Amino acid sequence: MTNDWYDIKFMESATNVRELLGNSMGRTPSANIAREIAVCIQQGRLFFEAASAAPIQIKPLQIYYGVVAFAQAVIVARNGHSLSTLARAHGLTDTTSLDAGVEGLVLRVENNGTYQEFNDTVAPLGRIWYFDSSMPKWYEKPFDSAAGLSGLQITITDILARAPGLAEKFAQTFGSSGKTIPIMLNFGTIYTGSCTLRIDDPVLFTDRASLVASIQRLRSEYPFLEQWRFTEAQHAWGNSIIVFDNTERRGLDDLSEDNLIEANNNGFASGRAMVGAERTIVPAIEILPPLSGGYTRSGQIYAMQPINNVNLSEYALQFLGAFLLSSLVRYRPQIWQNAISRSVTAQSPADDRSLSLIEEFLDDVLSGFPEMVVRVMDYQRTR
Structure with missing residues (x-):
């Protein structure tokens, strides 16, 4: 996995952040707010750079720390409030049974925290792209707020099944279809609808x-x-x-x-x-659900099945998955080690079936999350 960090590094300057947000959002943050955003972005990049070179034993933990730093930068940038006003909680709780393996990971969504603030910041920015006279344009198609997830239990397989681009690997791993599907839209002549x-x-x-x-x-x-x-x-x-x-x-x-x-x-x-x-x-926009790819204008778009009737963006799902896998590294290192060692003993049966799927998911976070941050921060580039 490689990343071109130049766009991210550009936003590690508070001066650049002020000018960028002033142009893209019509609201110039204070010097202090801009500095907080720049510091979070730098911290996120450093965690992701470290994770890119880190052994798999600790990579999920570094990725999650980077995700949180990037998420805080986005929240502050879009809402204009200081870091000191943000929730001092993940908004998620690991409720996995002590004896569960990797595929038994499960979390509970709480009422508020960084996850809820991040989701509800980026959810309104969902969109569906089309071309009009060879020029890219878009329709607004927001994702849902996190309120409908409060108290819900979500498993690692719930997350992986909906990760765009992993449907084929998911089916190979579990022998059943995932909960995401690639689609292609052709809006034809825009005047006819x-x-x-x-x-x-x-x-x-x-x-x-x-x-x-x-x-x-x-x-x-x-x-x-x-x-x-x-x-x-x-x-x-x-x-x-x-x-x-x-x-x-x-x-x-x-x-x-x-x-x-x-x-x-x-x-x-x-x-x-x-x-x-x-x-x-x-009108197609009325009968389409929110789709992946709208933040970064990526080539392939996917429809993802909702969780508890809540439509989540691919980045909200990445946040959930990164949290669960980081929790595994922090609190059940012996279970993670057993999985990545691919060992089999009478006391510890094989737990490596989903390992390649998880590694691909982590690489998707490493490559996709920073690009989303750039696009959400530089909103004018997505117009």
Whole structure:
């Protein structure tokens, strides 16, 4: 994992922070607030640089300390309040059983703390990008506040299952699909309001019945798809390519035999009954959930299943995962050591099944969290 730290280092100057926030937010912080932001950013970078070179035995702890420092910088920058006003608690409690292995890690979300302040600071900044005349633009699509998580127990597998980009590794590790899925959006001609949504499903359909089953499974796992009309499906690149659009589905069973017709090379398409019919377009932004990738304008976007009906950003999930893994290092080092040693004894069975998944998650935090900080701080660059 490598990071280009120049943007971060630029914000380690209080003078630069004042000018940057003044330009991007229209509000110039005091010299003292700017200094606090700069110090937190520097601390976060130093922890992340140390973690990049650290052995896996201690890496999760250094990553979490960096996450907290970066999170505090974002909170102060966006809210304009001094560090002295921030909560003096994580907002999370490790409730893992003493005899649990790595996959048994679990936390409880408290009422307030750094986690809640960070989540509620960045949640309103969720967005969905599109291109208009070759220029990037975006729709606001906020994530949810942390209030709906209060008192909830969340496991490490709950977090890893929703980590964008880890779906394939999660399935390999646990033999079941994750709770995140990559999607591709094409807004077409912006003036018409039309939009298509594509999913590359690893489950290959073989006939009409298996395709219907796949679409029903996807709609069950990601209920927002109930509001998207099926248009076509085919095989490509080893996947089932399933495409929906934002045409009103009211009164239409888009999976009926009459509507689902065979098309080129064993594919299927929406029936001829729709041809020439009046089409009502539903604004895509109204029927899309908050999606990953909106903070940093990354190429691939993912839909993530909510936790307790709360939609969390990928960075809120990274905060949760980093906390749990750091707690493991701090308070159960013998369990962590048993996992990373890949040893097997009668007293200590193997606990390394999810190790590669966890390491990839940690690398994602190391690479993704600083980029998010830069984009959230320099808000003007994301407009």
